[in-house]
Amino acid sequence: MASQVRLRLLPSARCLFDEPVQVKVTGLRSRQVVTMKARSTDEKGVEFSSSATYRADGSGEVDLERDPSLSGPYNGVEPMGLLWSMRPGTLHKRFQKTKSLNPHVVKFSVHEVEGEGRMLAEATNERLLIGDDVTRLPIKEGNIRGALFTPPGRGPFPAVLDLYTLGGGLSEKRASLLASRGFVVLTVALYGHDDMPKNIKVVHLDYFEEAIQLLKKQDKVGSKGVGIISLSKSGDLALSAASYLQGVDATVWINGCSANTAFPLYYKERQIHPPLLFDISKMVITESGAGMCKHVTNNPLAEENRDTLIPIEKAKGHFLFVASEDDLNWDSKAYVEDMVERLKRHGKENFESVCYPEAGHYLEPPYGPYCPSSLHGMAGIPVMWGGEPRSHAAAEVHLWQKIQEFFRSHLSCEATRPTANL
Template sequence: MSLQVRLRLLPSARCLFDEAVHVKVAGLRSEQVVTLRARTTDERGTVFHSAAVYRADGSGELDLRRDAALCGTYEGVEPMGLLWSMRAAVPFKYFHWTKAPSPLVVRFSVHDGVDVEEEERGGAVAEATNERVLIGEGVIREVVDLGKCNGVLFTPPGEGPFPGVLDVSPFASEKRASLLANKGFVVLALAVFYGKPTDVKYVELDRFQQALRFLQQHAKVGSDGLGVIGRCKGGDIALSLASFVPGVRAVVWINACSANIGVPLHYRGQEVLSSLTLDLSKIIPTPDGANIVEYGAGDPDSEENRTSLIPIEKATADLLLLASEDGLNFDCRNYMESMAARLRRAGKQNVETVCYPRAGHHLEPPYGPHCYSGVHGFLRIPVLWGGEPRAHAHAEVLAWKKVEDFFRNRLSCPLANTKAKL
């Protein structure tokens, strides 16, 4: 490796997962053409990579906040493009980084000339390693026994009181919960499904109510109501909690359905919501082997699905509904607009809606690889999750800030300003 060329990640090579890094290169020849690459491996062993060609300025320097990529997995001025444009070396792979204790390690490298192929053709003239951390200094992670299942609790540093948030995911994931804890929230992460969803006959809302009670009784959680956040199946569980269970103050719904989907929902020993009808014959296969499943779900507002529609008119919580326009999993924008209209007809003003053009289904905390396709967690077939990578990446930055501000404004605690840092 050359001693003259220097690749720097500022302000530090170690950062929180949802923080941007400033990539700079120095020591190149005047107007030298180079390829910058990023490469990482997720927790399931899948390799993700990106590459972009740049031209140095007259002083032999590159600054990704200033300079435009000429070609590669992205183009133009995109300071974090090397991260969000990473894609799997094999098709239909979702980026799995769900366990909070381990940092994601990303290798950045600089190569002479144009080298945007999947495999590097030449050695690097400079490289640096970025450690992207989910748990900041002072945040405590602990597994808690909730009776029929375990949750993972993240507690920020300090005495509190802090706002409490229940984070509901279709399958076990700690990423969003740990990152919210870094921002001064006590967050309990809970999955809807453990094991195979096909083995589940119904979901009990009581399990999530028990999780809310756990948060309410936690010594560091303030008494001014709780928040719930969920995407996909977690989103309809979040709405159901606000509709049936007291004590919920604020709900964030992300790219989910307005009805109960998958399996029936039980509460206090009886079925309260049936499952939305599905018509698998309406799934559209694509030439690359994936499928578009958006049209396989029935109309939640139709008479035949009336018993599956979540009665959000009963909710007293404030609702933040975030929908991607190009999700390809659900017709989320239509669901969002229909729910907002129902609430207005009921005389309620407790909803805020945001739609992100050209964004896909997996609207996650920012700076992870964009997931355009993958294997569906319930149907077990390759599907398209949609989204134009650049627009999706920008939407994730905006949505993540929106989530933090919403919870901070709705779940105010006088001392809840402690944030974790590295």
């Protein structure tokens, strides 16, 4: 009977966003076939959902860590498949969860396959974006607008500047989760947030220099230099910061470009790089109405675009280059190959790279809904991001650990550094 069926989330129904949970059902009939579902609503009010069919064992149990899906968006054993396979009810929507204080709430349920699919049991998974006792401090100091996340304890902790989003608001998810893993993290906006301009025509590297100095003076920061983590357009800004500014010891570049893109880059009131531009006529519109813009960006290695290339050979810190081979936003893998070749040519060994064959553009902290397409801020239309969902989800799990290991390896802390009394 339905009253005997129980759906449990182990070890707890409350966890961090980047932590797996064991989804387990008991009290079913022996070998009963059921539909497992997950549903959630993001902070924009968009509903996401997923479902897959499972068969109970002889004891009437379904364990997603053990049992294969029989049908649905994935086949085989995928313990977190119901989370990453959630899709929006509306086409071309990306899962939006940017505010760290609001948890990602997922309703898991188990349903009969027969008849009207009656729900047999339900459980709520509260997936926190910020760990217990991690502090969040809104930053409005000098030109900097953002949020600072600090782990609990005396420290000292390594420091990271998160350039996740540089327009249209502030995304705190990655920063707050990194802080929950033992880093002091400052995430900043460049425009479109708080009292900042809604749009910009140029980017000033001085802004990131100011952010680095603000981060380094925090009481619990123990690393001599800071790390920078980026994604997409912010990748070239991270490269520029590492190449021109003091105090950048470790840079994570994820699916970006090797040249300065979109906006002229200034430093000390002087333009240091013109923008690498785009040829929108090269965009291919798919049947879904979304564009594919992988080949829209002009070639940075062409002679006329050489001034846009960022001189990463000048950087004193270490790089982690991350490329998705099925990135449909631009040719991230080719940019990595260019940067690796350039560094080797200059006798540099301060880098490592990782490529994910079937992953798409948006590599984020793991266990969020995979996004095949959504609105592109610059293109003004929905675009395809690429990736095979299952492989993309696996890449996010692997990369998240890789990022933390990279920063811990290259942002060593002074254990004897005094900590301010709070």
